[in-house]
Amino acid sequence: xxxxxxxxxxxxxxxxxxxxxxxxxxxxxxxxxxxxxxxxxxxxxxxxxxxxxxxxxxxxxxxxxxxxxxxxxxxxxxxxxxxxxxxxxxxxxxxxxxxxxxxxxxxxxxxxxxxxxxxxxxxxxxxxxxxxxxxxxxxxxxxxxxxxxxxxxxxxxxxxxxxxxxxxxxxxxxxxxxxxxxxxxxxxxxxxxxxxxxxxxxxxxxxxxxxxxxxxxxxxxx
Numbered sequence: 001x002x003x004x005x006x007x008x009x010x011x012x013x014x015x016x017x018x019x020x021x022x023x024x025x026x027x028x029x030x031x032x033x034x035x036x037x038x039x040x041x042x043x044x045x046x047x048x049x050x051x052x053x054x055x056x057x058x059x060x061x062x063x064x065x066x067x068x069x070x071x072x073x074x075x076x077x078x079x080x081x082x083x084x085x086x087x088x089x090x091x092x093x094x095x096x097x098x099x100x101x102x103x104x105x106x107x108x109x110x111x112x113x114x115x116x117x118x119x120x121x122x123x124x125x126x127x128x129x130x131x132x133x134x135x136x137x138x139x140x141x142x143x144x145x146x147x148x149x150x151x152x153x154x155x156x157x158x159x160x161x162x163x164x165x166x167x168x169x170x171x172x173x174x175x176x177x178x179x180x181x182x183x184x185x186x187x188x189x190x191x192x193x194x195x196x197x198x199x200x201x202x203x204x205x206x207x208x209x210x211x212x213x214x215x216x217x218x219x220x221x222x
Contacts, residue, residue: 008188009171010041012164012195013214016155017087017116018043020217024151027112027219030082035070035103036089036126038062051082059127071098076106086115092126096133100145107222113147118215120161122168135216147220156214157198163191164214 021043028045031052038057039045047053056073057064068075070086070093084103093099103113117138123129133141135152142149156164169177170184203209 009167011167012156012160013118013121014041017041017217020116020153020155021045021087024114024219027114028083028085030108031080032083032085033076033081033106034085035068036092037085037087040088045085054081071095071102073102073106078105079108081106081111082108083112083114086113088116088118090115090117090133091129091131094128094130096131097141097145100141100147104145104147104222109222111222113220113222114218115220116155116215116217119213121164121215135213138216138218142218142220147222149218149220151217151219153217154213154215155217156195157203158209158212159197159203160195160214161212163195167191 018041021041025043025046028050030050031054032047032050033054033056034045035056036058037045037055045053054066055064056066056068056070058067058069060067066075070089084107086103090096090099100113107113117133119132119134121132135154139149139152166187167184170181172181197203
């Protein structure tokens, strides 16, 4: 887990996601299809370092380059894209397998799919939130479609989930909750330390605590 930057109340998940996107940004090359890729967090997408960056979204209000549903991308030619970016997308997609099959179709040979999804994380509409898959499910379905999974990174375990849940209380807007928010501000440095326990061997060896997952960051190749 990288340290929280700029906004101390940003979620641990978003902070880790910014870190991973920065770490693996060298994968972004050629024609990039960024599906649902509204700019969030502090990671700066390398749009000026690639041949073409195409923003696609299902919602016209965000003014995408392409208005489409990932599970039916008839607007995109087969074998025409080098990289598909699908960050925090698939929990909002009703037909995930259909979306993955479409991504496989539009990617060139050896094209790259970069995706992230939450697991133990609050339900959030955009406009809807449909499901959570385990890492085993992702591996099985991606391989069935034809992808080779290069990396699957688990984004936070038991103590990250615990600290994230406590930290989210700071977002409650009810005025009567203000004293608890003051307590949370005192607790924040402690929470920032607690999440580091997820890296300890005794967590990795524990069959229960090791299976609390905040989400996944996956890189797969066609």
